[in-house]
Each structure stands twice: as structure tokens, then as C-alpha cells.
Amino acid sequence: MQEQLKKYPVRIQIPVAWGDMDAAAHVNNTVYLKWGETARIAYFEAAGIDIGFKSAAGPILAWQDCKYIFPMTFPDTAVVGIRCTEIQSDRLFFEAAMFTEKHGRIAAINKFCIVPYDFQKLVKVEIPEAWLRGIEGLEGGEIKSSGI
Amino acid sequence: MQEQLKKYPVRIQIPVAWGDMDAAAHVNNTVYLKWGETARIAYFEAAGIDIGFKSAAGPILAWQDCKYIFPMTFPDTAVVGIRCTEIQSDRLFFEAAMFTEKHGRIAAINKFCIVPYDFQKLVKVEIPEAWLRGIEGLEGGEIKSSGI
Amino acid sequence: MQEQLKKYPVRIQIPVAWGDMDAAAHVNNTVYLKWGETARIAYFEAAGIDIGFKSAAGPILAWQDCKYIFPMTFPDTAVVGIRCTEIQSDRLFFEAAMFTEKHGRIAAINKFCIVPYDFQKLVKVEIPEAWLRGIEGLEGGEIKSSGI
Amino acid sequence: MQEQLKKYPVRIQIPVAWGDMDAAAHVNNTVYLKWGETARIAYFEAAGIDIGFKSAAGPILAWQDCKYIFPMTFPDTAVVGIRCTEIQSDRLFFEAAMFTEKHGRIAAINKFCIVPYDFQKLVKVEIPEAWLRGIEGLEGGEIKSSGI
Numbered sequence: 001m002q003e004q005l006k007k008y009p010v011r012i013q014i015p016v017a018w019g020d021m022d023a024a025a026h027v028n029n030t031v032y033l034k035w036g037e038t039a040r041i042a043y044f045e046a047a048g049i050d051i052g053f054k055s056a057a058g059p060i061l062a063w064q065d066c067k068y069i070f071p072m073t074f075p076d077t078a079v080v081g082i083r084c085t086e087i088q089s090d091r092l093f094f095e096a097a098m099f100t101e102k103h104g105r106i107a108a109i110n111k112f113c114i115v116p117y118d119f120q121k122l123v124k125v126e127i128p129e130a131w132l133r134g135i136e137g138l139e140g141g142e143i144k145s146s147g148i
Numbered sequence: 149m150q151e152q153l154k155k156y157p158v159r160i161q162i163p164v165a166w167g168d169m170d171a172a173a174h175v176n177n178t179v180y181l182k183w184g185e186t187a188r189i190a191y192f193e194a195a196g197i198d199i200g201f202k203s204a205a206g207p208i209l210a211w212q213d214c215k216y217i218f219p220m221t222f223p224d225t226a227v228v229g230i231r232c233t234e235i236q237s238d239r240l241f242f243e244a245a246m247f248t249e250k251h252g253r254i255a256a257i258n259k260f261c262i263v264p265y266d267f268q269k270l271v272k273v274e275i276p277e278a279w280l281r282g283i284e285g286l287e288g289g290e291i292k293s294s295g296i
Numbered sequence: 297m298q299e300q301l302k303k304y305p306v307r308i309q310i311p312v313a314w315g316d317m318d319a320a321a322h323v324n325n326t327v328y329l330k331w332g333e334t335a336r337i338a339y340f341e342a343a344g345i346d347i348g349f350k351s352a353a354g355p356i357l358a359w360q361d362c363k364y365i366f367p368m369t370f371p372d373t374a375v376v377g378i379r380c381t382e383i384q385s386d387r388l389f390f391e392a393a394m395f396t397e398k399h400g401r402i403a404a405i406n407k408f409c410i411v412p413y414d415f416q417k418l419v420k421v422e423i424p425e426a427w428l429r430g431i432e433g434l435e436g437g438e439i440k441s442s443g444i
Numbered sequence: 445m446q447e448q449l450k451k452y453p454v455r456i457q458i459p460v461a462w463g464d465m466d467a468a469a470h471v472n473n474t475v476y477l478k479w480g481e482t483a484r485i486a487y488f489e490a491a492g493i494d495i496g497f498k499s500a501a502g503p504i505l506a507w508q509d510c511k512y513i514f515p516m517t518f519p520d521t522a523v524v525g526i527r528c529t530e531i532q533s534d535r536l537f538f539e540a541a542m543f544t545e546k547h548g549r550i551a552a553i554n555k556f557c558i559v560p561y562d563f564q565k566l567v568k569v570e571i572p573e574a575w576l577r578g579i580e581g582l583e584g585g586e587i588k589s590s591g592i
Contacts, residue, residue: 014459018485018495019178019478021171023222024349028167029333029357030326034463037325041462041518051462053320061325065361074171074485163310166337166347167330172497177481177505178474182315185473189314189370199314201468209473213509222337315472319465319518326463370467 001079001104008081008097009138010043016076026071032098033066036110039082039096047134057116057128062091064112070105077101084135084143090124091115092135149227149252156229156245157286158191164224174219180246181214184258187230187244195282205264205276210239212260218253225249232283232291238272239263240283297375297400304377304393305434306339312372322367328394329362332406335378335392343430353412353424358387360408366401373397380431380439386420387411388431445523445548452525452541453582454487460520470515476542477510480554483526483540491578501560501572506535508556514549521545528579528587534570535559536579 005011014035022028044051044059052058072078079099086093096110118125135143153159162183170176192199192207200206220226227247234241244258266273283291301307310331318324340347340355348354368374375395382389392406414421431439449455458479466472488495488503496502516522523543530537540554562569579587 014461015482017458017478017482019170019176019481022167023169023171023173025171029360030167030329033326033329034461037463038459038461045519061364063361063363064325065359067359068357075489162313163334165310165330165334167333177508178477181474181477182313185315186311186313193371209512211509211511212473213507215507216505223341315466315474317467318463319467319469321467324463 001099001101001106004097004106005079005081005099008083009140010039010046010083011079011081012039012042013101014038014078014080016072016074016078018074021074026073029066029068032068032108032110033064035078035080035098036064036066036096036112039080039110040094040112040114043082043084043094043138047131047138049131049134052119054119056118056120057125057131058119059114060117062113062115064110066108066110068108070100070103070107072100072107075102078107084139085111087127087132087135087143090126092127092131149247149249149254152245152254153227153229153247156231157288158187158194158231159227159229160187160190161249162186162226162228164220164222164226166222169222174221177214177216180216180256180258181212183226183228183246184212184214184244184260187228187258188242188260188262191230191232191242191286195279195286197279197282200267202267204266204268205273205279206267207240207262208265210261210263212258214256214258216256218248218251218255220248220255223250226255232287233259235275235280235283235291238274240275240279297395297397297402300393300402301375301377301395304379305436306335306342306379307375307377308335308338309397310334310374310376312368312370312374314370317370322369325362325364328364328404328406329360331374331376331394332360332362332378332392332408335376335406336390336408336410339378339380339390339434343427343434345427345430348415350415352414352416353421353427354415355410356413358409358411360406362404362406364404366396366399366403368396368403371398374403380435381407383423383428383431383439386422388423388427445543445545445550448541448550449523449525449543452527453584454483454490454527455523455525456483456486457545458482458522458524460516460518460522462518465518470517473510473512476512476552476554477508479522479524479542480508480510480540480556483524483554484538484556484558487526487528487538487582491575491582493575493578496563498563500562500564501569501575502563503558504561506557506559508554510552510554512552514544514547514551516544516551519546522551528583529555531571531576531579531587534568536571536575
């Protein structure tokens with residue numbers, strides 16, 4: 001797990017709540033997506049990307065998927081690593097890997113696509129330069145870029 | 149149940165989702181409070197009370213309690229009746245009764261206290277006249293008022 | 297919307313709750329996945345597929361994605377249509393289309409993969425005959441099957 | 445805050461998630477109750493009280509209330525202290541105090557009543573001796589007992 005986490009520049013830990021489990025006595029599928037959202041916000045914070053909903057360029061979630069690999073249960077702690085995997089001219093792709101601390105193995109992988117949006121003009125915009133610099137600062141220039 | 153519902157001027161129905169159940173295979177305790185919130189919003193709408201968070205008088209939840217009487221399960225529909233039970237000069241009390249349609253009986257009672265708040269000046273304010281008229285229109289003047 | 301809904305054999309309606317919105321004042325991304333779960337359960341019910349977690353073949357969610365097309369807000373009602381899109385020997389693919397009743401247009405598409413699992417032996421199993429007959433009864437033999 | 449926390453024998457910390465906020469841009473009222481549930485489970489664990497739903501004596505939530513004192517926002521960490529406040533022959537009362545770490549002050553107080561229930565015979569039962577010893581071990585005999 002520690003070895004696998006190394007490639008994710010931003011990492012967070014979230015305690016599993018008993019109430020995160022559903023009637024199947026497993027963490028409900030939507031909870032992993034909430035963890036992914038939390039990781040996303042932490043990444044934006046670390047990259048200096050403003051998530052304000054009134055700015056000229058804020059991030060919008062356009063798509064996401066989640067592969068469920070190992071069912072987590074309470075008590076446990078989710079260890080989530082997140083990285084940017086691809087940059088296109090008008091969208092960004094990320095990957096959040098979720099590990100169960102109790103079992104020391106991967107539990108789920110949440111990938112998602114972010115689109116920069118102008119909340120004043122209500123249109124999609126190009127990725128701001130500041131976002132690219134912030135991401136580069138975290139990822140060290142190892143992201144696969146395309147279409148720019 | 150229909151007889152008991154009569155004293156509530158605003159009534160809503162909410163389908164129970166499978167995901168509302170927790171690992172005890174009952175609707176989780178927090179879900180009833182979310183239903184209460186939904187009923188509260190419906191009541192405010194019916195009474196013409198603006199819930200905007202930038203206005204000179206918006207409702208704030210200051211306190212609530214919930215008595216759990218009968219554990220609900222999926223599938224079912226929650227039938228929620230809500231009424232104003234008391235008006236004081238700077239606060240309002242409400243009661244939301246939650247019935248299980250499947251069993252035709254009461255499942256929970258959620259009471260709460262609402263305080264009118266000036267979101268511009270950041271201070272508590274007196275209950276606006278328009279609120280009182282809206283509530284009176286729904287309740288027909290049968291509320292116990294005190295301290296006004 | 298009504299035209300688009302026709303191809304989905306199972307359809308449900310879910311009222312949007314005020315509390316489904318997040319700080320961006322839109323329905324939170326995880327809520328659409330909860331609606332997808334609700335639609336999934338309704339489909340299983342209609343197809344006679346037992347979701348019990350102790351049976352010899354119960355459905356497990358192995359993967360899902362969601363494309364966010366139009367941001368929903370309170371008040372509104374989500375109209376969700378669901379259909380089976382592909383049957384493989386050991387997994388099933390579904391699509392849940394989510395419409396905003398208020399705007400009469402599609403808001404999100406949630407696709408997912410279900411794997412039949414033996415909760416007693418803790419192993420994946422082949423799709424039970426009863427599942428296939430139940431799905432065929434709903435879909436009318438129009439599903440693309442592969443790998444069987 | 446540290447001074448106030450001292451009287452609570454069990455304390456937990458829970459990071460506030462961005463998704464815990466609602467459209468008012470405050471942590472939603474139901475989230476505090478979920479934190480209370482998490483604190484409750486931690487207390488039961490510390491006291492050696494089995495929360496299993498098939499045992500001859502498991503805890504059921506019969507009632508709870510919450511006083512909202514200060515609105516929390518993301519980012520922050522909730523620091524929750526919990527203690528038993530009263531023991532009656534067939535029910536227990538607890539208090540969970542919730543502090544905002546960011547502001548170093550109390551945000552909410554969640555009180556609740558727990559009833560021991562026999563999940564096999566489906567009846568309320570007296571408080572098991574083991575529960576009383578576990579609670580005494582945590583509280584040091586300072587609880588106000590009544591009706592025993």
C-alpha cells in the first residue's frame with residue numbers, strides 16, 4: 001500500500017463511520033464517491049485551484065467512474081491518494097486510489113474528468129495557466145498531456 | 149393514520165430508498181431528520197416564507213429532537229405531516245409526524261425550533277409579519293402563541 | 297423526455313430534497329448515484345432478482361460511471377429510466393438515464409456493471425437462469441448478449 | 445475547548461468534508477447527528493458494549509436532540525466528546541459535545557437516550573451488568589443514576 005501510494009502527490013485519510021455502511025453491512029457505493037470528492041477538493045487546495053462558484057474559472061465534475069475492488073467495513077480508515085493523469089485543452093483527468101488501512105490493500109479506484117467553467121459567463125473555458133502551474137508543481141511534469 | 153394526519157396542514161410523501169437503511173437494516177436515524185428538513189422546506193414554501201440565505205429574515209434551525217417509535221425499512225413510503233405548535237416573539241416551534249405507509253402507523257416525531265435571522269446584519273430578528281400571516285393562513289389561528 | 301423514456305422498461309420518480317444540494321447549490325454528484333441505486337433495486341424487484349445478502353446468487357456492484365449533463369436543483373423531481381444493455385456470462389451491464397422533470401431534459405446517465413456473487417461460498421458465479429428470464433421478461437429479448 | 449473536553453471520557457476527531465455542507469454553505473444539520481452516532485459507537489466500543497443486531501441485548505436509539513450553537517464550515521475538524529449522563533433501570537442517557545477545532549469553541553450538543561433491546565425475543569430488557577461495569581470503568585462512578 002505505501003509503495004502504491006507513492007505515485008499520488010496528494011494523500012488524505014478519512015475514518016470510516018459506522019453509518020457509512022448500508023444494509024449489506026459494507027460501505028455503501030456512494031461513500032467512495034464522497035471520499036473521491038474530498039480528495040479532489042484537497043488536491044485543488046494543494047494546487048492553488050479556487051473552487052469558488054462565482055469565479056471566472058471554477059472546476060466542474062463532468063464525469064466519473066468507480067471500480068469496486070474490495071468491500072470496506074467499519075471500523076477502518078480510508079487512505080486516498082490522488083493524481084492528475086491527463087491534461088487536455090479544456091478538461092483534466094484525475095485518479096483517486098482508495099486503500100483500506102485495515103487490510104493494507106486497494107479497495108476502489110475513482111477516476112474523474114474536470115472541466116473549467118466560467119460561472120459568470122456560464123460557458124466552458126480553457127484551463128487557466130495558474131491551474132497548470134499548480135498541477136505541475138504537484139506532479140513534477142510527469143503528466144501525459146494531449147491536445148494542447 | 150389518515151385521522152392523525154388531519155391536524156397537519158402540510159403533508160408530503162417521500163419514498164424510502166434502499167440506501168436509507170444502515171447496517172442494522174433499518175432506516176438510519178439521520179434520515180428521519182432529513183425528511184423533517186424536507187417537510188420544513190415544504191411548510192415554508194406553503195407559508196410564503198423565503199428560505200434565501202441572503203435575505204433580511206431567513207429561518208435558522210436552532211434545535212431539534214426526534215423520538216423514534218417504529219423502525220422503518222425499505223420498501224415503504226414516509227408520509228410526513230407538519231404543523232406549527234408554538235410562536236414566541238423570536239422563535240417558532242414545529243412538529244413533523246412521520247408515518248410508515250406500509251404499516252399505517254406513526255414511526256417518528258421530529259420537533260424543532262426555528263429562529264428568524266438577518267443574514268445581512270448577522271443578528272437574530274423578530275418574526276416578520278409576513279411569516280405570521282403565512283402560518284396563520286395554514287393553521288387557521290389555532291396555534292398557541294406566547295411571549296408576544 | 298417521454299419519448300426518450302420509452303426504451304427503459306423500469307421507471308421511477310424521486311423527489312429532489314433541499315438537502316440533496318451541496319454548497320454549490322446543485323444536487324451533489326453522489327446523489328445521482330444513490331438514485332441509480334434506487335433504480336437498480338426497482339429493476340431487480342421487477343425482474344424477480346433477489347437482492348438478499350445471504351443467498352447463493354446475489355448482485356454485487358463491480359463498477360459504475362456517471363456522466364453529468366445538466367445540474368439539477370431543488371425543487372424538482374428526478375425521473376429515472378433503467379434498462380439492461382448487455383449480458384455477459386458472468387456480468388450484466390445496465391444504464392440508468394436521469395431526467396429533470398422541471399426542465400424536461402436529461403440530467404445524467406449512470407451506467408453500471410453487476411456481478412452475481414455466491415454469498416455462502418464467497419465466489420463469483422454464473423448468471424442464474426431465473427435472472428435471465430426475469431430480464432428477458434422486462435426487455436423483450438432486445439439486449440445485446442455476448443460471451444455466453 | 446480542551447478544558448471543556450476533559451469531562452468527556454471518550455473523544456474522537458472527524459474531518460469535515462466539503463460535501464457535508466448544504467446549499468446554505470454550512471454543515472447540514474443531519475451531519476452533526478451522524479457525528480453523534482459515530483461518537484456513540486466509539487463509546488460503546490470503549491465500554492465493551494456489543495452493538496450486534498442479533499444479540500440478547502443490543503443498544504437502540506429511542507430519542508435524541510441537538511442544539512445548534514455555531515455553524516461549522518469546511519475546512520475544519522469536529523472534535524467530539526461523549527459521556528453518559530444518567531442511568532435508569534431500562535435506559536441510558538448520553539451527551540455528545542461537538543467542537544469546531546478551527547474556532548476552538550462548541551458548535552453543537554447532541555443528547556440521546558439508549559434502550560437495551562433483546563433482538564432475539566424482540567423486547568426491551570434491563571441494562572446488562574456488563575454495560576454498567578463498562579460505563580463505570582469509563583466514567584469513574586460519577587454518573588447520576590436513578591430508578592435502579
